[in-house]
Amino acid sequence: MHKTDVLIIGSGLAGQALALRLADRLKVTLVTKKALLDGASSWAQGGIAAVLTDEDSIDAHLQDTQIAGGGLCDPHATRYILEHARRNIEWLIAQGVPFTPDAGHPFGFHLTREGGHSHRRIIHAADATGAAVQQTLVEKVRQHPNITVLENRVAIDLITSRKLGHSEQRALGTYILNTETDHVETLLASYTVLATGGAGKVYLYTTNPDTATGDGIAMGWRAGCRVANMEFIQFHPTCLYHPEAKSFLITEAVRGEGGILRLPDGHRFMPDHDPRAELAPRDTVARSIDFEMKRHGLDCVYLDISHKPRDFLRDHFPTIYARCLELGIDISRQGIPVVPAAHYTCGGLMVDLQGRTDVANLYAAGEVAYTGLHGANRLASNSLLECLVIAESAAEDILSRQAEPLPSVPDWDESRVTDADEEVVIAHNWNELRHAMWDYVGIVRTTKRLQRAQHRIQLLTQEINEFYRNFRVSNDLIELRNLVLTADLIIQSALRRHESRGLHFSRDYPDLLPKAVPTVLVP
Structure with missing residues (x-):
């Protein structure tokens, strides 16, 4: 059993930025599935969108974001994130991130332009911005005495007070599988942060790393968090x-x-x-x-x-x-x-601008979260920006609070399960899930396709849950359980939207409804 002030699950930009902003005052444990650099943030090529010149403006960036987002971006959240962009870019520069310089530019760095942007406002490090940012932060994370890094750990489920028989629901930490020893560890924390990234691996073809299996979305949903806009899966045009x-x-x-x-x-x-x-x-x-x-x-x-x-x-x-x-x-x-x-999950766990979810002491930041910034379609290079801004505001919120004492928590119980008899079941279900999502819940949808997918997902869910109840957990089983739940949330959300907006295009409902309303699912 391991106790800490703040447990951060996920080592992408949101997780590492948050850890560094907290660690001077609190003990932080940063958990990652593989190595620190294996998340989607490291793969980001383009850059970070921010208003950095006098020719540009917050209003112009806001308008570009709203147009790309199909009118579904939350205006208050969007303005807040865009207004906090420059200070977070300056924070990254202060950390030593080697953005591409441009001596002739008033800000001193080269700015590029991407689809949907009306101005050159993308600060970047050549065509490997994510890698440059992450490598810079990893060095600082590893050197900080208050940050404990646990690699090769996959989170199984959140530990919550309701599971211990309490009436109120608050996060207490997580059970986690050490994939090097195959033992389940108990991690307790005053505050838990989900920074687990998106769910691109639910599809057959994706630009995402193998770690993008919807873990945080699924864990948050099982703990009682609402999700929003899960139907809006961004397909990057050029893989x-x-x-x-x-x-x-x-x-x-x-x-x-x-x-x-x-x-x-x-x-x-x-x-x-x-x-x-x-x-x-x-x-x-x-x-x-x-x-x-x-x-x-x-x-x-x-x-x-x-x-x-x-x-x-x-x-x-x-x-x-x-x-x-x-x-x-x-x-x-x-x-x-x-x-x-499949490239980016625009929906996710509903959070406020401090990254707080519906469950007390549980935060979410980055692609796992829904702030309202991306609406029906994320504008290019707004994702790393969102990671930075919500990490900053979540850190401020956590540092302003008084931690409650942690109750005693039982260790993971494996006394009634056995080793899996046929691991091939997991491989077959994994392939069936990803093919069904690609064929029926892809770029162009119909109600009949979505219903077909839903039927297959329901059968897979029954099989996977039975497997989970009877056998010891493995990395593949944990990820598959999370993916099938995330797939179900995507399909439920898509069936509820009777229009075509942004990334959700339905042949049965090709027109826009007069009012843009988020799709919110409640556990």
């Missing part, structure tokens, strides 16, 4: 299509710097779909690619930036240039084969 390129993203900034989407015959098709062409928001571009692929029976389309000089491409997109070259694709001479892939 590299190559058998050896697992989940490799081609950043939005390639289109921002002049990349053109073409069919195999060279036809530029985006102007046929939207006057903003390649700079339309992600939902429009993803649907357009999906339409063209289905219409022509294509495996992929091509993102062509070969008209730019080779030196420009090496300077601006060194990671993409090198990775494509490894695979035999010279982006200075040919188009990059791309397909849409």
Whole structure:
């Protein structure tokens, strides 16, 4: 058993930023599924959106966010997060993050532009911003005497007071599987923070790392937290299509710097779909690619930036240039084969602007949480920004509070379970789940498709829950249990929305309703 002031589950930008902001005054335990750098934050290529010049404004950023979000962004939450952007960028610079410099720029750093943005406002570190930010923070996290890092730990479920027979519900910590020893550990904390990321692995094709299995959303829901807008799963339009390129993203900034989407015959098709062409928001571009692929029976389309000089491409997109070259694709001479892939979970556990959930002493930050910023479709490069701002405000809230004493908690009981007899059941259910979600709950939906998916998910849920009750937990079983619950929440939410808005496009309800209302599910 391990006790701490603050338990943070997840080591992406939200988790690490929060840990560093708390650790000078509190004992923090940071738990991560694999290693500290294995989350989705490290994979972020584009950058962080913030108003950093006099030509730009908060109102312009707010308008861009609302347009991309299909009118469903919460205006108060959105303004709050955008107004706190610059100070958080300055905090990252003070930590030593090596953003790409630009001596001729008044802010001193190069700003790029991405789809849906009316100004150049994306501060970045070449085309590997997430990695640069995370590597900088990891060094500080590892060196801080008040931060304990527990790697190779997968959270099983939250420990709550109601499970101990109390009438009020508050978070007390979590049971966690040490995947190196296969033992379940008990972690108790005055405050617990879910910073577990999204749920991209619920789909067959995703840009997300293997760790994105909806763990925090599922754990929070089981503990009594509401979720909102789970139907809005963002499909990134341009994931590299190559058998050896697992989940490799081609950043939005390639289109921002002049990349053109073409069919195999060279036809530029985006102007046929939207006057903003390649700079339309992600939902429009993803649907357009999906339409063209289905219409022509294509495996992929091509993102062509070969008209730019080779030196420009090496300077601006060194990671993409090198990775494509490894695979035999010279982006200075040919188009990059791309397909849409599940990328970002716009909904999640409902939180306020301090990151507080419906359960006392339980916070959520980052992709696992729903603040109201992203609405029906996340604007490019607003995600890392949200991580930073909510981490800052959650830290302020936790530091302002007086911790309650922790009750005694029983250890994990394995006395009535056995080792699994056939692990193949988990592998089969995992594959069936991801195929069903891809086929029936993808970029374009119908009520019949959603009902088919729901039927399959219900059968899978029964099998998985029976398996969970009878056998010892494993990493794969924990993740599958969380994924199937998250999939059910996505389908429930999609069936409730009788319109097409943002990332949710239904053939049965192709029009917008006059009023934009979030979809809220209550446990």
